[in-house]
Amino acid sequence: MNGRATIDAPPTPRQSRVEADRVPRLLAGSDAPGSTVGLDQHWRRWGPLPRGIDSSFIDELDRSGLRGHGGAWFPVGTKWRSVRRSLTRRPVVVANGAEGEPASGKDLLLLTQRPHLVLDGATVAARTIGASRVILHVSAAAREPVARAVHERDRRGCETVPVEIVVAPDRFVAGQESAVVATINDRRPGLPTFTGVSPVRERGVDGRPTLVQNVETLAHVALIARFGAAWFRGVGTPESPGTALLTVTGRWSEPRILETPLGARLGDALGFPPHEVHRVQGVLLGGFGGGWMPTERALAMPLTEEVARAQGTSIGAGVVVLLPQGTCPLAEVSRVVTYLEAEGAGQCGPCVNGLSGLSRLMSLLASHPAALGDGLASIPVLCDLVEGRGACRHPDGVTRFVRTALQVFGEHAAAHLRHGPCAITGPPFLPLPSPHRLRRTTGMSR
Amino acid sequence: MSKRLVTLVVDPVSCDGHGVCAELFPERITLDPWGFPLISGEAIPHHLLDHAHRAAESCPRLALALLERRVSG
Numbered sequence A: 001m002n003g004r005a006t007i008d009a010p011p012t013p014r015q016s017r018v019e020a021d022r023v024p025r026l027l028a029g030s031d032a033p034g035s036t037v038g039l040d041q042h043w044r045r046w047g048p049l050p051r052g053i054d055s056s057f058i059d060e061l062d063r064s065g066l067r068g069h070g071g072a073w074f075p076v077g078t079k080w081r082s083v084r085r086s087l088t089r090r091p092v093v094v095a096n097g098a099e100g101e102p103a104s105g106k107d108l109l110l111l112t113q114r115p116h117l118v119l120d121g122a123t124v125a126a127r128t129i130g131a132s133r134v135i136l137h138v139s140a141a142a143r144e145p146v147a148r149a150v151h152e153r154d155r156r157g158c159e160t161v162p163v164e165i166v167v168a169p170d171r172f173v174a175g176q177e178s179a180v181v182a183t184i185n186d187r188r189p190g191l192p193t194f195t196g197v198s199p200v201r202e203r204g205v206d207g208r209p210t211l212v213q214n215v216e217t218l219a220h221v222a223l224i225a226r227f228g229a230a231w232f233r234g235v236g237t238p239e240s241p242g243t244a245l246l247t248v249t250g251r252w253s254e255p256r257i258l259e260t261p262l263g264a265r266l267g268d269a270l271g272f273p274p275h276e277v278h279r280v281q282g283v284l285l286g287g288f289g290g291g292w293m294p295t296e297r298a299l300a301m302p303l304t305e306e307v308a309r310a311q312g313t314s315i316g317a318g319v320v321v322l323l324p325q326g327t328c329p330l331a332e333v334s335r336v337v338t339y340l341e342a343e344g345a346g347q348c349g350p351c352v353n354g355l356s357g358l359s360r361l362m363s364l365l366a367s368h369p370a371a372l373g374d375g376l377a378s379i380p381v382l383c384d385l386v387e388g389r390g391a392c393r394h395p396d397g398v399t400r401f402v403r404t405a406l407q408v409f410g411e412h413a414a415a416h417l418r419h420g421p422c423a424i425t426g427p428p429f430l431p432l433p434s435p436h437r438l439r440r441t442t443g444m445s446r
Numbered sequence B: 001m002s003k004r005l006v007t008l009v010v011d012p013v014s015c016d017g018h019g020v021c022a023e024l025f026p027e028r029i030t031l032d033p034w035g036f037p038l039i040s041g042e043a044i045p046h047h048l049l050d051h052a053h054r055a056a057e058s059c060p061r062l063a064l065a066l067l068e069r070r071v072s073g
Helices: A039-046 A057-064 A076-082 A106-113 A115-129 A140-155 A177-184 A215-232 A274-279 A295-300 A305-310 A329-343 A349-367 A378-386 A394-408 A410-419 B020-024 B046-058
Strands: A092-097 A133-138 A163-167 A210-214 A243-249 A256-261 A280-285 A291-293 A319-324 B002-010 B029-031 B037-039 B064-072
Touching: A039 A115, A039 A140, A039 A215, A057 A076, A057 A115, A057 A215, A076 A115, A076 A210, A092 A106, A092 A115, A092 A177, A092 A215, A106 A115, A106 A133, A106 A140, A106 A215, A106 A243, A115 A133, A115 A140, A115 A210, A115 A215, A133 A140, A133 A177, A140 A163, A177 A210, A210 A215, A215 A243, A274 A280, A274 A295, A280 A295, A291 A295, A291 A394, A329 A349, A329 A394, A329 A410, A349 A378, A349 A394, A349 A410, A378 A394, A394 A410, B002 B037, B002 B046, B020 B029, B020 B046, B046 B064
Parallel strands: A092 A133, A092 A210, A133 A163, A243 A319
Antiparallel strands: A243 A256, A280 A291, A280 A319, B002 B064, B029 B037
16 A cells, blocks of 8 residues: 555445345436536445455455456456456556447446446455556546546545546547557557457556456446445346446437346337337447347347347447438448448458458448449458457457348348349438548558 | 467467468468468467477567467366
8 A cells, every 4th residue: 555545435424225126226316417426425325435345355246247348248257366466566457438439428428427436446446456556548528527536536535546547549449458558558559459478467557467447347346345246136137147338329319328237128128119110120239349130139139248149249338229210221331331441450461451341342232232243242251251360359340240230131232232222311320420530541451 | 187288379460461471381371362371270289389480480570479378188
C-alpha cells in the first residue's frame, strides 16, 4: 500500500437489503434520464464497498459464474487467476470502455451515469490481484464524466492505488485487448498486436501482467463484492447467471439501452409484440462482429452466450439490431463490410487482402450481382481463408457477420442473382459513423 | 509423465509474406493466394524439428516462432 488512507464507507452507511431477483440491477433507480449517480447517492443505494477484499475474492467470482461482457464471455474468475502477481512486477488493471462498436452504447451509459459501479469494480480487481495501477480506457465522450467521478473519490480517499484515464482512439478495433495495451503504452495507439507468444495477462501495460476487463463486467463485480455470488445468481441461468445490458436498435424510434436477466427470451426482453414479427427482416445479435438470425428464431431464443453460439452467433457486447422491412439487407451488409474493411488496422496480410475481397464481393452482390461470376460460392471460400489469421479477432468477426447474412438473407441473395438488385431504396439503417470519420487503411496487398 | 508439444506460430503483423518459410518447411507451411503462410496447427514431430527451426530462423521479418508446451499424459 502506498500509505494513503482507505475510507470506503460513507459516514453513516445505510445499506438496505437488495433483492436478488430484482432487475434492473446496474441501471436500478428512478433517476432522471441522463443523470449521473454521484458518490453519496451511489453509497446510499448500494452501501459501502466491503473492506478486506483480497485474493480469495477470486473464489467468489468463480462461484458467481460471472463472464466477460466485453464480447468474449470468458469466465472472469479464471481470467483474474491467470494474471500472475509477482513481487517485482505488480499487475495493472485496465477498465475497458473503448466501445468501438457503432451500435453499442452501454459502456458509455455506465461510465457517464453509473461511474462509481465501474470504479468500485476496478478497485476490487486491483485489490484482488494486487495491482499497483488502475487505468480507465474510455471513449472521448466519457472522459469528463469519468474524471469528475475519479476526483470525487480522490477527495473522499476511496482509492488505494493511482487511477489514470486514457482516451481510446475512435476506431472499431481500439477496444481489442492488445490494442488497448498499445494505446496505453503509446505505441501504435488503437492497433492490435500479436500476443500469441506473450499474452497481455503476462506482458501488457509497461510489460507488466495486465488485466483488461470491460466496464460492464466490473460494474457486476462491484455488486458481487457487496452481495455475494449467491445473490448474483438470483437471476439468469446456471451457465449464464446475472443480467446483461443490451443496446437495442430498430425496436423503438431511437436506440435504447436496457438491462435484462440472462436466459430471458429476447422477444420478452424487448417487449416485442408477436404480431409484428413480419415487420422485421432479420435480427443482428452481437453487433458487427456478431451474426444475423431469422427474426422468429431470434425473438424466441433464451438470451445466453451458449445458445447464441449454438446458433452461429454471439451476444457479443449486447448489441441487438432489428432490421425493418423496406431496406435491402444485402445493401446494408455491404455498407457495413466496407466500413469494417476500412476500420481494420491494416497490419495483417490475410485480413487486409481478405476483407478487401469480401467487401468487393458483397458490394457486387448488393449492386451488380450479375458480375459475380460463380454466384455466391467464392464468398465462403474467402471467409475460410481469412478466419483465425489476424493478430486480433477483427477478421473473424467480419466473416461471421457475412456468413450469417448469407444464411438469413439467402432467399434475398438468390433473388438478386436471378433478377438483379432489388428496387428497395430506403435510407441506410444500420448505424455507422458519418463517412468523414472513415479512414482508409494503409495498403498491404501484394 | 509430461510430453513436449512444439507448434509453429506466425506473427501476422510482422509477416510480409516473403514465403521463405513455405520453401524451407513445406511439410507444415503452405502459402495462401496472397503469399502469406498457412501453418498447420498440429504438433511438429521430432524428426521435423530441424526444418521448423531453420524456417523460423530464416524468416526475414522474424515473424515465425516455435511455441513449446508441456502437456501431461
